[in-house]
Amino acid sequence: MTTQTPRTIAIIGGGQAGLLLGAGLLDQGHQVTIYTNRDQASFWNGKVMSSQFIFDMKLQIERDWNMNQWEKDCPNTNGISFVIPNPDGSGTKAIHWYAALEKPGQAVDQRLKYPGWMDEFVRRGGKLHIVDVGVAEMEELAGTHDLVLLAGGKGEIVKMLTVNEERSPVKQPMRSLALTYLTGMKRHDYIECVNFNLIPGVGEYFVFPSLTVDGPYGSGKTKPCDIMVMEGVPGGPMDRWHECKDAADHLQMSRDIMKQFLPWEYERMKDCELTDDNGILAGRFRPCIRNPVLHLPSGRKVMGLGDAVIVNDPITGQGSNNATMGAKHYFDAIMARGNQPFDEAWMNQTFDALYNGYAEKVTRWTNSMLFPPPEYIVNMMGAATQIPALASRLANGFNDPRDYANYWFDEESNKRAIAEAAAKGSK
Numbered sequence: 001m002t003t004q005t006p007r008t009i010a011i012i013g014g015g016q017a018g019l020l021l022g023a024g025l026l027d028q029g030h031q032v033t034i035y036t037n038r039d040q041a042s043f044w045n046g047k048v049m050s051s052q053f054i055f056d057m058k059l060q061i062e063r064d065w066n067m068n069q070w071e072k073d074c075p076n077t078n079g080i081s082f083v084i085p086n087p088d089g090s091g092t093k094a095i096h097w098y099a100a101l102e103k104p105g106q107a108v109d110q111r112l113k114y115p116g117w118m119d120e121f122v123r124r125g126g127k128l129h130i131v132d133v134g135v136a137e138m139e140e141l142a143g144t145h146d147l148v149l150l151a152g153g154k155g156e157i158v159k160m161l162t163v164n165e166e167r168s169p170v171k172q173p174m175r176s177l178a179l180t181y182l183t184g185m186k187r188h189d190y191i192e193c194v195n196f197n198l199i200p201g202v203g204e205y206f207v208f209p210s211l212t213v214d215g216p217y218g219s220g221k222t223k224p225c226d227i228m229v230m231e232g233v234p235g236g237p238m239d240r241w242h243e244c245k246d247a248a249d250h251l252q253m254s255r256d257i258m259k260q261f262l263p264w265e266y267e268r269m270k271d272c273e274l275t276d277d278n279g280i281l282a283g284r285f286r287p288c289i290r291n292p293v294l295h296l297p298s299g300r301k302v303m304g305l306g307d308a309v310i311v312n313d314p315i316t317g318q319g320s321n322n323a324t325m326g327a328k329h330y331f332d333a334i335m336a337r338g339n340q341p342f343d344e345a346w347m348n349q350t351f352d353a354l355y356n357g358y359a360e361k362v363t364r365w366t367n368s369m370l371f372p373p374p375e376y377i378v379n380m381m382g383a384a385t386q387i388p389a390l391a392s393r394l395a396n397g398f399n400d401p402r403d404y405a406n407y408w409f410d411e412e413s414n415k416r417a418i419a420e421a422a423a424k425g426s427k
């Protein structure tokens with residue numbers, strides 16, 4: 001039995017990290033208030049924000065806190081497929097392997113998930129305020145709560161947290177990002193996968209099933225869809241979204257890119273339609289790690305959570321996964337703190353433990369994917385077509401990317417990992 005008295009906790013930002021942690025803390029008797037700048041209808045009726053694919057280890061955290069409302073309706077993705085096209089322009093694959101995930105992953109459109117989680121948070125007794133929080137509001141909250149967490153995603157306000165340059169080796173946006181949400185995708189003839197295609201010098205494309213909104217807010221209806229994610233090298237042929245005037249142009253450009261570089265993916269999507277005119281997005285941002293403590297003019301402190309402190313390029317699909325890990329890590333630290341103050345030392349220790357124990361390895365691997373791979377990595381990807389145990393290890397690393405630190409970053413450990421996998425038997 002815990003002797004912890006209920007703590008008053010304010011969370012700024014109702015997204016993957018803030019809503020999940022808020023609900024988890026409410027269940028433990030804490031008094032949680034979420035201050036967020038978009039209401040349920042604005043999410044549901046608005047533009048897509050992410051591809052939000054989440055792997056089982058983090059889905060389990062949602063399950064543990066009974067926040068898996070769409071699990072039965074959302075299509076499962078059961079594996080990872082990896083392709084490098086032939087560089088000769090023949091429209092064929094130089095490398096292709098796929099492997100099963102030990103447990104499936106899912107991507108529930110945040111337009112559906114966030115309104116549902118906001119309702120659930122209120123149902124559990126949480127207070128929810130729709131307000132755009134600035135410095136004045138943070139001052140007030142920090143003066144009246146035991147702890148204030150800033151989980152504002154990529155909102156302007158999080159820029160008040162300073163970038164930790166030492167932990168942020170990537171100094172500018174490395175990809176032009178685009179999302180296209182589609183219905184009518186043809187299935188392929190192997191297990192349902194995140195289909196990851198790496199086109200050297202051009203960019204990356206991955207695609208997988210999801211569950212999205214169907215009709216305006218209030219309809220309560222959902223429908224399955226597929227999400228195309230394109231990561232174009234800046235200035236290259238996958239970085240032309242500024243030329244699109246509207247959603248129809250965006251869809252056509254998505255088709256054109258597939259036809260030119262990935263004809264097998266074009267065949268699957270050429271007759272698809274957009275889920276809705278808001279099922280598109282284009283943008284870019286710099287991946288970085290921020291320092292976790294924001295010092296307000298009064299000297300009071302606010303602590304960052306989720307994307308506010310760990311901004312990962314979507315190339316490896318880990319941002320929502322990191323935000324979920326962060327929510328669970330902060331939850332454990334808050335519970336372990338008992339009745340002691342959430343002071344600056346606690347904030348720094350809590351974040352450093354998350355960074356050193358998890359996020360550093362995820363962001364190191366993700367950042368490495370933004371640069372041309374060393375030859376031994378390309379060779380390993382080729383070897384995985386012949387060595388199922390290697391393909392399986394590579395695929396399941398997405399669930400807990402800490403494993404890549406064992407063999408991704410130097411050639412010697414890489415060779416060892418390939419040999420170990422080969423010893424388990426090749427095709």
Ligand SMILES: Cc1cc2nc3c(=O)[nH]c(=O)nc-3n(C[C@H](O)[C@H](O)[C@H](O)COP(=O)(O)OP(=O)(O)OC[C@H]3O[C@@H](n4cnc5c(N)ncnc54)[C@H](O)[C@@H]3O)c2cc1C
Binds near residue numbers: 053152229318319
């Ligand atoms: C193109 C793209 C594809 C992605 N694909 C994946 C993927 O496949 N898998 C994956 O794991 N991650 C993916 N991500 C990343 C993922 O979406 C984010 O990491 C995740 O949403 C972060 O959660 P969060 O709670 O920190 O922030 P968010 O989910 O962004 O929530 C932040 C909340 O704060 C609110 N807010 C902002 N400013 C204020 C303010 N001043 N006052 C009050 N409220 C405020 C916002 O309205 C929002 O509700 C992708 C991102 C992009 C851009």
